[in-house]
Amino acid sequence: MKLKLATAAIAAVMAAGPALADLTFSALSYRTGPYAANGIPFADGYIDYFTLLNERDGGINGEKVNIVECETGYNTEKGVECYESTKGSGALVYQPLSTGITYQLIPKVTSDNIPLHSMGYGRTSAKNGKVFTNIFNYPANYWDGASHAVTHILDINGGDISGKKIALVYHNSAYGKEPIRTLEELAKKHGYELTLLPVDHPGQEQKSQWLQIRREKPDYVLMWGWGVMNQVAVQEAVNIRFPMENFIGIWWSGSENDVLPAGEGANGYKALTFHNLGSDYPFYADLKKYVVDTGKTAGAGDQLGTALYNRGMYAAMLAAEAAKTAQEIHGTTAITPAMMRDGMENLEMTEAKMTALGLPKFGPEFKVSCENHGGDGYGAVAQWDAVAKEWNLITDYFQSDQEILAPLIEEDSAAYAAENGITPGC
Amino acid sequence: MFYREAGDFKTSYTEDNQTFPIKFDRYRYYAVLVFAFAVVPFVINDYWVNAVFLPFLIYAIAAIGLNILVGYCGQVSLGTGGFMAVGAYAVYKLMTSFPDVSMFIHVILAGVITAGVGVLFGLPSLRIKGFYLAVATLAAQFFLVWLFNRVPWFYNYSASGQISAPERTVLGVPITGAETAPWAAYLFCLVFVTVCAIIARNLTRGMAGRKWMAIRDMDIAAEIIGVNPLKAKLTAFAVSSFFVGISGALFFSVYLGAVEVGEVFGINKSFLVLFMVIIGGLGSIFGSFAGAAFLVLLPVLLKNTLVGGLGWPTDLAAHLEFIIVGALIIIFLIAEPHGLAQLWRVTKEKLRLWPFPH
Numbered sequence: 001m002k003l004k005l006a007t008a009a010i011a012a013v014m015a016a017g018p019a020l021a022d023l024t025f026s027a028l029s030y031r032t033g034p035y036a037a038n039g040i041p042f043a044d045g046y047i048d049y050f051t052l053l054n055e056r057d058g059g060i061n062g063e064k065v066n067i068v069e070c071e072t073g074y075n076t077e078k079g080v081e082c083y084e085s086t087k088g089s090g091a092l093v094y095q096p097l098s099t100g101i102t103y104q105l106i107p108k109v110t111s112d113n114i115p116l117h118s119m120g121y122g123r124t125s126a127k128n129g130k131v132f133t134n135i136f137n138y139p140a141n142y143w144d145g146a147s148h149a150v151t152h153i154l155d156i157n158g159g160d161i162s163g164k165k166i167a168l169v170y171h172n173s174a175y176g177k178e179p180i181r182t183l184e185e186l187a188k189k190h191g192y193e194l195t196l197l198p199v200d201h202p203g204q205e206q207k208s209q210w211l212q213i214r215r216e217k218p219d220y221v222l223m224w225g226w227g228v229m230n231q232v233a234v235q236e237a238v239n240i241r242f243p244m245e246n247f248i249g250i251w252w253s254g255s256e257n258d259v260l261p262a263g264e265g266a267n268g269y270k271a272l273t274f275h276n277l278g279s280d281y282p283f284y285a286d287l288k289k290y291v292v293d294t295g296k297t298a299g300a301g302d303q304l305g306t307a308l309y310n311r312g313m314y315a316a317m318l319a320a321e322a323a324k325t326a327q328e329i330h331g332t333t334a335i336t337p338a339m340m341r342d343g344m345e346n347l348e349m350t351e352a353k354m355t356a357l358g359l360p361k362f363g364p365e366f367k368v369s370c371e372n373h374g375g376d377g378y379g380a381v382a383q384w385d386a387v388a389k390e391w392n393l394i395t396d397y398f399q400s401d402q403e404i405l406a407p408l409i410e411e412d413s414a415a416y417a418a419e420n421g422i423t424p425g426c
Numbered sequence: 427m428f429y430r431e432a433g434d435f436k437t438s439y440t441e442d443n444q445t446f447p448i449k450f451d452r453y454r455y456y457a458v459l460v461f462a463f464a465v466v467p468f469v470i471n472d473y474w475v476n477a478v479f480l481p482f483l484i485y486a487i488a489a490i491g492l493n494i495l496v497g498y499c500g501q502v503s504l505g506t507g508g509f510m511a512v513g514a515y516a517v518y519k520l521m522t523s524f525p526d527v528s529m530f531i532h533v534i535l536a537g538v539i540t541a542g543v544g545v546l547f548g549l550p551s552l553r554i555k556g557f558y559l560a561v562a563t564l565a566a567q568f569f570l571v572w573l574f575n576r577v578p579w580f581y582n583y584s585a586s587g588q589i590s591a592p593e594r595t596v597l598g599v600p601i602t603g604a605e606t607a608p609w610a611a612y613l614f615c616l617v618f619v620t621v622c623a624i625i626a627r628n629l630t631r632g633m634a635g636r637k638w639m640a641i642r643d644m645d646i647a648a649e650i651i652g653v654n655p656l657k658a659k660l661t662a663f664a665v666s667s668f669f670v671g672i673s674g675a676l677f678f679s680v681y682l683g684a685v686e687v688g689e690v691f692g693i694n695k696s697f698l699v700l701f702m703v704i705i706g707g708l709g710s711i712f713g714s715f716a717g718a719a720f721l722v723l724l725p726v727l728l729k730n731t732l733v734g735g736l737g738w739p740t741d742l743a744a745h746l747e748f749i750i751v752g753a754l755i756i757i758f759l760i761a762e763p764h765g766l767a768q769l770w771r772v773t774k775e776k777l778r779l780w781p782f783p784h
Contacts, residue, residue, distance in 0.1 A: 004599075029740065030743060031740060031741030032741055032744040036741075040741075069739075069740045070733075071729075071733075071741060071742060071743065071744045073744060075689075076684075076686070076689060077481065077682070077689060077690075080476050080477070080681075080682065080725060081476070081477040081729075084472050084476045084477050085473055085477060085730075085734075087473075098770065099586070100588075100684075100686050100689055103586070103588050103590060103684040103686075104589075104590075104682055104683055104684040106685060107590070107604035107684075108602060108604050108683070108686075111604035111605055113603075122586075123586070168530075170687065171687065172575060173587070173589040173686055173688055174586035174587055174686050175586075177585065177587045178585065178586055179584050180585075181585050190564070201688050201689065201692070296496040299741075304705060333429065370436070379753060403482035412585055415584075419522070419592050420592050420603070421592075421593065421595065
């Protein structure tokens, strides 16, 4: 028995080992565990986009796309195992959809020279490409998000929010703590008062935080939540009759899963986003024709058009476009992870490109460069319509307060460079 | 046939009391050591180190540590995750404050610091026993995780509250950080496992171990025959936390490289290590290894077989993994309540008589 198991193990490892001739993209997804409700739509969107490319165009410039999926369960130990097991298959880019796993992979991918794209999560100061050569976090990061929220509040109040009270309800982890510095700096600039309310993993217990909100009556509540924490927070806000239009979540707190359980009460809840929502795009017609109708959707195929599905699609789109850029630069269709890195560093997303892909106005326009791996920090605000059960963009894409953010990013990346003996350069 | 005492004459007390009294066992032990130290480092790659060997070796140290407390001294503890966190944060503070000192010293110091914290949280064990003590150690678990999340000094005021291990060396060879060679990380942990296991084995069969076992079996009787419960219980807590601290330090610095305390050293970790000890066998050093191997290697093996070998969807495989591992745990505990170590003991008894059982 032992021998059989050992043979099976060796056979399995060997089967997972050999590199394929196709372009390999890894999907470190989580379809199980406490955050599965959010992990599934993202993973489905990511994989379906590549399936469509394979079915419709025969891959990217003739190279078939091969997806290696690995289940992390949002767990950092499994994330390490997944990274090591998929690395050998020549994965071009990693997108772990977890800030914890991102932190862990930053030194590893840099030493293996594989690019890592943490889209809207991960380490914010990775925007500084001089220090973080292999890490990309375009088109927007947490600090942009914090600034977007404050800018939006400024817009509502005609540009003056001094003396207003803003509370931050956050997941008490690396992820949730990210915006605090930025919000504190912005508080100095705009003169609002910031209250911090941490919520411990997984976030089902928030009674005391919302009791405090009821007592202190902040004018606005911001939220950095993920998974079940979002649903509970929205429900609690409804319970204490907090005005929903003054409740703004980060993009990870803005999926259908988060607002549907609260029903009508969630109407008016706002969430930030860096890509467009809904399924009203020419792209979706192709998706239906080539993937849905042929039964090739990933997972159960019931997530199409949801906010996180679109985000997964957007992540895949950016990866595919970066791969195309890399193919142009290096004049070969069979690119390596190192070439993919160059492609990501020279990626330019324009309106014309997105329209050609059948996704007009799907995301902001941005250009990545060697110094700036994080795009220009454009984002928008979406609002939940509980009757129609859909998210609607209520603003255009607007830029975050670069004047505040740039020195913070410089400072944090310099600290990282000093701690790890990196000489910044471009 | 090969596995027997007959003809293997012992002429001194030391020989009679050695860990492996049977020649075949002894040579097998030497063979394993030679293989682990002299062969594996040459053939090992990134995947085997990071997915298989490092977690196994590090969990084995934690399991040995907890086994001393629970298996030998009978004090139930649910604070393992918290104590591992102490080890991790201690080594982080040490390696960032004294970058030039060898990692060996840092890891050992982290163990010493954890031992101190362990003694502090072991104090209630003098008054309370059994489930009540488990609850008291549970408080340690939550308090320590809360502390490391709350006080920015522990994570050097980083924006996210994460700690990440910079590159540090032993004799000029990088042991932590991304540039670490697989063999270096493996050998570093292997040395710690080997030394810890030998220390634990010798402690448990000596005076200290006998005192712990006396306390475990009946503390009043032990007190009457002259065992000082204060000393015995606190030394058990200290030694146990020392090992657990070392494993926490290695877990953070060599294995993961970046840690978020709530996620990595949460209550789940305490239970995982406790299950390793129970499945492996309470009061057995071999059991600690067996339990760690069972709970670390089996999921990886299942994942590779189901997803890599059979090509099943990852979510289905992940769920099946839970079912299979859970079922195996139940089956093992019904078939052999004393754990894998007892199974091994029974096998040995049978082997002695094989092939003529009558």
